[in-house]
Amino acid sequence: MGRCPSLSRHLEHYDPNVTTTPIPELGRRAKEASRVLATASSEQKDAALLAAADRLVADRDIILAANAQDVANAVEAGSTDTVIDRLRLTEAKIGGMAAGLRQVAGLADPVGEVTSGWVRPNGLQISKVRVPLGVIAIIYENRPNVTSDAFALCLKSGNAAFLRGSSGAIQSNLAIAAVLRSAVESVGLPADSVQLVEDVSREAAVEFMQQRDFVDCLIPRGGRSLIESILANATVPFVIDGDGNCHIYVDESADLDMATNIIVNAKTQRPSVCNAAESMLVHQAVAEKFLPSAVAALEGVELVGDARAQEIAPSIAAASDDDWGTEFLDLKLSVGVVDSLDDAIAHIATHGSGHSEAIVTTDLTAADRFTKEVDAAAVVVNASTRFVDGEEFGFGAEIGISTQKLHARGPMGLPQLTTEKYIVQGDGQTRG
């Protein structure tokens, strides 16, 4: 196994004032590597992932030392505890990263899947086959584990990973990337299958988003300001993992105990994630019965609501206009009373972000209308929105949850990191 030489080189030499490899050159190398990866066997790709897992664990001390520098810098810069917690690696976290690599090695390879095929009257045989996208660029904030998580999904799907982490995690990311590169190389695949941008300036981030010659798809992992920067600056194709302003609509026919369990779970089980509920809409016919007990069950959650909700449950504060469109990502929930299913659907059309929307109902027509008429990546009937997630959907792993409509919508697993190619087989056909 052994240490990879480039790792210590990286650690010794990284200095923000030293010239780094130009981003287009990194992109070119990633593109070149992607041509090799496109035809690599699953066996070889899995071997690379398993080697990477082993080396992460073996080289954990080097990674932890690099991480300690990032943490020290963050402390010195007065970062919040949350930021430092997200940044800090431990032996257990590195073990988790290695386990993630092994898990992805165990997933089915999407490349080569024939998704459809037919024969034309003139005898042409047409088939549509999954192939890698090529180079996937990932731009992400803080958490250094994304370096190996993103690499794993890209490599398994036959793509080169072109990575740009945050400045705060640069030492950790460099150490992890060096391990990954050496592991890939150790099984005979190009080290350039994973490229980490060393220049952590904002200008470099913009340049990274504009590598049209080399990048086939850009996927951001980060908050709103990152998304806004991509919308403003990116010229490469991208898939956005956007906000989740998720609603739970409690229908007049709802099982109210079920509704209480679902809203409590969707709001409080992990409030900081995009599939947590941010707003609850209650049909007026059940509001008086439901709201007081729901409010009690939501103890500890800051509730803001409309006048009708406040009248029934005076502990609810008045919601501002902005509250209805806000992804709180916190123990805060907006509560509205609606006159009808139509009003609930209209409210969601106005304020929803197209992520995950749920109805609690026992009425078949209401469930059917809600699932058909609500425009979101996932529409949920009688379950928590927290299930809208690659792991919970059974994908084994996810790179994110797309809130856009093109290419991929909802949880993105390995197949969403591929494109398709038509193969047309003839025996001399020409067009008349």
Place this chain on the structure above:
Amino acid sequence: MGRCPSLSRHLEHYDPNVTTTPIPELGRRAKEASRVLATASSEQKDAALLAAADRLVADRDIILAANAQDVANAVEAGSTDTVIDRLRLTEAKIGGMAAGLRQVAGLADPVGEVTSGWVRPNGLQISKVRVPLGVIAIIYENRPNVTSDAFALCLKSGNAAFLRGSSGAIQSNLAIAAVLRSAVESVGLPADSVQLVEDVSREAAVEFMQQRDFVDCLIPRGGRSLIESILANATVPFVIDGDGNCHIYVDESADLDMATNIIVNAKTQRPSVCNAAESMLVHQAVAEKFLPSAVAALEGVELVGDARAQEIAPSIAAASDDDWGTEFLDLKLSVGVVDSLDDAIAHIATHGSGHSEAIVTTDLTAADRFTKEVDAAAVVVNASTRFVDGEEFGFGAEIGISTQKLHARGPMGLPQLTTEKYIVQGDGQTRG
């Protein structure tokens, strides 16, 4: 049937100096209409398409009168005969547009198709269902028939069509759009299902590409300058119908008669289209035997080539560096001699545009390597690249041929105008 009132209103009132409806307002109306279309039945959508076909024919004199104005303006502006030919409508062309609408009415509706579904261990039932994108924006040049062709595919797939044609065809487009709007309204669907931008300024085109609040997908139908303007200005998601710098590679094992037929067909059957061949690569082992007869068969085609091709066939002129990357769209072909399949694949990787690439071979390994290693929307073995087309693939109709990898690649039929939505059905599941 009768004339639609809005048609004559449009024709009477259109004047470039008069204030037109602001583009965001048109977008908002299209979005509103798209919500109704999303749940419209196939029956109702087909009725709208058939009504539109009937009305186009019934109102042909009004459309021809509007078109005559555009043609007169084009003549006055000194447009080329080609431009005027593309612009000019005839009774037969209007009949063709009506036939196109009827043909789309006869295609299968992609909306509602369940593309996959499974049950999770916790009992959650997950299904993935095709749904309309919402609002599809189409920006196109000249040909007024695109107004009805694009509308047909958008409406059948449950999308509102937000259209922006060229200034030169504005009177024709307004007349056609008015007919389409009245037809849609006549079957009880919103007239705003089709919106034509009246402002034909360049500024309006840019504004059109930036309606992020209302446009779900932008599809350009036009040349390179339009594509470049989209890459520079669009903020909405788009699918690009790009260049086709298509190659035919004649392998050492090729049936040379078949190769001649294929290159002649791919180059000359319709040189102005994107799936026509622009370059031929010949394995050196067969170049001496093949090239002289191929050159003879390509009589009338301007040939440019590398030194080796020129040596064998002196009628071939020297190719410039640019020639290898140029989509001639004309009776012109670049010809190169390569040492191996590897060289052919490398040449295509450097110069190809990712549209359609063909090999002529009798060797299984060569065919297999070419189809796996060449990165293009369509890879063709022993047939003309001219078959890479929605009609020839059996899609019934196409909106274009995507050369990008995200969302749709290759010929785009109705399913490519949809997205998918997850429907998650539970009985009270919460996440632990």
